[in-house]
Every structure is written in structure tokens, then in C-alpha cells.
Amino acid sequence: MSGRCVIWNTFKMQNKEKFNVNYKDNSCLKYNSSLISQFINDLSIGKNVSQFLNKPRSPLTIQSYTRILIKYANKMPDKKFNELSIDEIKSLEKISISINGKFNYKCYNILKYFYKWLYRINKVSFCLKEQNININTIKAKRDPYYFDTCWINFKKKLLDKNIEGVSKENLEIITQICLDFEQGKNTSKHAPKGIRSHARLYSLAIILCLFARIINEKKFTDLTKDECHQLFDDMRTGKIKTKYGSNYGNISDYIKDFKTLFNWLIKTKRITENPAEELVQEKLKGPWVYFTEDQLFKLLNSASPEFKPLLLLGLDSGARITETYSLRVCDFSDDFKQVTIREETSKNKYERTINLHLCSDLIKEYVGSYNLKREDFIAQHTPTVTGRYFKHLVKSMFGEGVSNPKSKGRYEDASLYDLRHNASCYWLKRYPDYKSLMYRMGWTSESFIRYYSDFLGMTDVQLEGKPVENSLTDLIKTLQQQIESLNKINYQNN
Numbered sequence: 001m002s003g004r005c006v007i008w009n010t011f012k013m014q015n016k017e018k019f020n021v022n023y024k025d026n027s028c029l030k031y032n033s034s035l036i037s038q039f040i041n042d043l044s045i046g047k048n049v050s051q052f053l054n055k056p057r058s059p060l061t062i063q064s065y066t067r068i069l070i071k072y073a074n075k076m077p078d079k080k081f082n083e084l085s086i087d088e089i090k091s092l093e094k095i096s097i098s099i100n101g102k103f104n105y106k107c108y109n110i111l112k113y114f115y116k117w118l119y120r121i122n123k124v125s126f127c128l129k130e131q132n133i134n135i136n137t138i139k140a141k142r143d144p145y146y147f148d149t150c151w152i153n154f155k156k157k158l159l160d161k162n163i164e165g166v167s168k169e170n171l172e173i174i175t176q177i178c179l180d181f182e183q184g185k186n187t188s189k190h191a192p193k194g195i196r197s198h199a200r201l202y203s204l205a206i207i208l209c210l211f212a213r214i215i216n217e218k219k220f221t222d223l224t225k226d227e228c229h230q231l232f233d234d235m236r237t238g239k240i241k242t243k244y245g246s247n248y249g250n251i252s253d254y255i256k257d258f259k260t261l262f263n264w265l266i267k268t269k270r271i272t273e274n275p276a277e278e279l280v281q282e283k284l285k286g287p288w289v290y291f292t293e294d295q296l297f298k299l300l301n302s303a304s305p306e307f308k309p310l311l312l313l314g315l316d317s318g319a320r321i322t323e324t325y326s327l328r329v330c331d332f333s334d335d336f337k338q339v340t341i342r343e344e345t346s347k348n349k350y351e352r353t354i355n356l357h358l359c360s361d362l363i364k365e366y367v368g369s370y371n372l373k374r375e376d377f378i379a380q381h382t383p384t385v386t387g388r389y390f391k392h393l394v395k396s397m398f399g400e401g402v403s404n405p406k407s408k409g410r411y412e413d414a415s416l417y418d419l420r421h422n423a424s425c426y427w428l429k430r431y432p433d434y435k436s437l438m439y440r441m442g443w444t445s446e447s448f449i450r451y452y453s454d455f456l457g458m459t460d461v462q463l464e465g466k467p468v469e470n471s472l473t474d475l476i477k478t479l480q481q482q483i484e485s486l487n488k489i490n491y492q493n494n
Helices: 003-014 033-045 059-074 086-101 105-120 147-159 168-183 198-214 225-237 252-267 293-301 308-317 321-325 360-369 383-398 417-428 434-441 447-456 468-493
Strands: 338-341 352-355
Touching (some): 033 059, 033 105, 225 252, 293 383, 308 338, 308 383, 352 434
């Protein structure tokens, strides 16, 4: 028996009475034990759980769903789920925001999933999606990884000085740099101006706390150049390991945040010399899974109808995960043959309109099957759920092993971002000039073009239909001819 099954069976034994249909004491579950019991049984056998994917759910998934539904039932001890009015369901929505004192999207998504199940077994005449009870629609850009929540909670810990293993002096520096960047103050002169996103603030704070724990009681302001270089040598060689006991892979991002810290210390005049100035960021691409075009379309064509349109949209548009996840129906135009990545959802803050060549018909059918309105988001699953499905699909089709010696990614580690890598390779072969491809992919640097060109074994980056080598050669020849003609003129004049 697997570890997950042991966990689930233990959980069922501990809560046996709570899921008994005939449970009739004064517990808060006396009205809802029957519904919850039937729901978890259906989940365990894959019955009535999804329009497209009727397969058993994992024990940990069932355990998570059960715990959340019990919490909801605790809030309404004298009511049945299937007898609640719309106003009462809206009050449950507010509970999902404050459960355990934290802003929690997961709780509401489980409630929405539960009401879809009630709708399928004819216990209710509506589901939450049809009633437009969706807390995500108030935001222009969705937050699939809950960085807003993570930053708000971590910021509270910083202000309360509740971070273990970090000295008082270093904690004060970490708190102040994050608060400054949150307001757009004291940023580097080489970086874009303005406030930093919650994702950036959270990741910066986590990494700076990691450094503070490594150097222990030593202050950031007392570090020398030799100590800074030794720190990253130890991370690179494996002398300093991650909390999981493994070696650090690409330490480029760590160096970036370390240099950010010392640039801020210089700007705020806490130090006069920068000991991290000579640290070099190693611009290495992490491993990613490469598919040949035959593999790619074989993979996408075998995907479930529930996920296929969005996976194909990722390949067709080349959009980033958060950009795709923030797309609404109204962002599509020309009978779903064009899609606009809005400025407020784009990483680089500029809007772009992309022609779709592979997925227009599927997206149109997808919108109709879910009965989506103009302001509804296209993605009906979180990137975590879609990514888990994609990873399982890749592994089931191609097994385990390295996909390509250059990319070094393993099939069993496939992620949604691999679609963007493969979209880059797919469209690089088809675009006549690099500027159009940069526009489609939302790039601001030509370094991406060079990386994927080298990966595919192309001679060089295509500039206006000509290789860079040829363009430079032509320029040199032209300049030489002009110099020779000028020399002739000067000789004749003399």
C-alpha cells in the first residue's frame, strides 16, 4: 500500500463517525455528514467529479477537500449545503477569504467544485460559476501562485520581527529594503523605476533571509569582498546545501538578489564600498524539456478536451503562464483568430496582439462548452492543476529520461513553461525576421533569439531575412570599397 493510501485510511479511521450517514448527535455535521460522505466516495472512484476527467482522485486530494468542507460545515451547523440560498452561499465565500485568518483562494475553489458536484447529482439547480460568484474577477491580472497572499503574510512576519534564524540587525535591513521597493524607492539606477510586484518582493525577502541564516550573526554591512565570493563558491561547489540537502543548481538568481541588497545599502549610505560588485551572474538556462514537432503535436492531440485548448493556446501564442491565465473571452477578436495580451497582464508592461494559427476553432468550442461570458477568464483550472495534468501526460507518453542533450530536461519533470520554450523553437523556424518573433513572444532582448538559434543549430540570428554574419560581411565590404575609392581620389588630387 502506498504512503498516500496509508495517510487516507488513517484519516478515515480518525474521522469515521463524521462520515457516517446515520450520524445523529448534535455535532455541526449532523445535517451535512451524508453529503460529505457521498462526495468523498464519488471522488475516490471518479464518479460525477468532472465533465471531462472521470478518474479517481488521490488520497491526499480527498483528504484536503474533506478538511475544507468540514470547516465550512462548522460555520453553518443548522444548515444543509444543498438548501442554502444564494445570499448564504455568498456569506460562505467571505468565510473562504478569512479561514484560518488568511486570504485563501483554495478554500473557495473547493467549495465551487463541491457545488458543481451537487449540481451534477441534481441536489441543487445551479452551480457557483453560473451565479458569477468568483472572487478572481475583481482583478485585472490573476495571481495563480498566490504571491499576493504570500507577501502579505510574510510582510506581517517581517514587521512583527517573527523570522527564525535571522539576527535583529539583518532583519531590520531586509524589512526596510522590501518596504522601500514596495513603494518604488531606492531602486537601482539600472533597473526600471516604479513599485515592485508582490511576487518580486516575496522572492527577494525569502532569498535575503536565506543569506541571513547562512552568515548567522554576522551583519550584512560587515561582509568583506572575500567573504562574499567565498559564500557563492561554497554554494556552487555544494559545501552549502539547500534545506532539502541537495546542491544549488543555477545560482544566478541568488547573485542577482545579493547584488540588489548591496546596491541598496550603497544607495542608502549604510556602506561606502560594495563588496559584491565583482560577483558575476552566470547566465545559464535551466533544464527544460524539448519536443520534436511530431512529439509535440502527438502529445497535444492526445490531451483531454478539458485541457487541450489551453495547452494548444500556450504553444500557438507563446504567452507566459500568468499571461495565459489572465486572458478573458473579450481579449479574443476576429472570430478567435487573434488574442491581445493586455498591458496590465503583460510581464513587460506593453500590449501586443497575436495572430492565432493553431487553436482558434478549439478555443471557440471551449468557450461555448463552458458557456463563458465576455468578462470570464478563459482558464477554468489553475496552472498547478493544468501543470500536474501536463506532467502526467508527458510521462505516460514518453516515459522517463533526458529529452535532449542540449536542453537537459527530463520528461518526468515536464512543466507548463516547457510549452513556451517549444513555442520559441517552433516559431523561430517560421518567422522571416527577429523583430516580429520578439513581438510575439514578448521579448525585449535579442539574447533569447541567439539562445534558441544556437539550440536549433541555426547558423545565426535572422535579421531582416539575412544572417548576422552575412550582414556584417556586407557592411565591411562596403566600408572597404568606400575607403579604397577615397584613397584613389586623394591620390589623383595629389
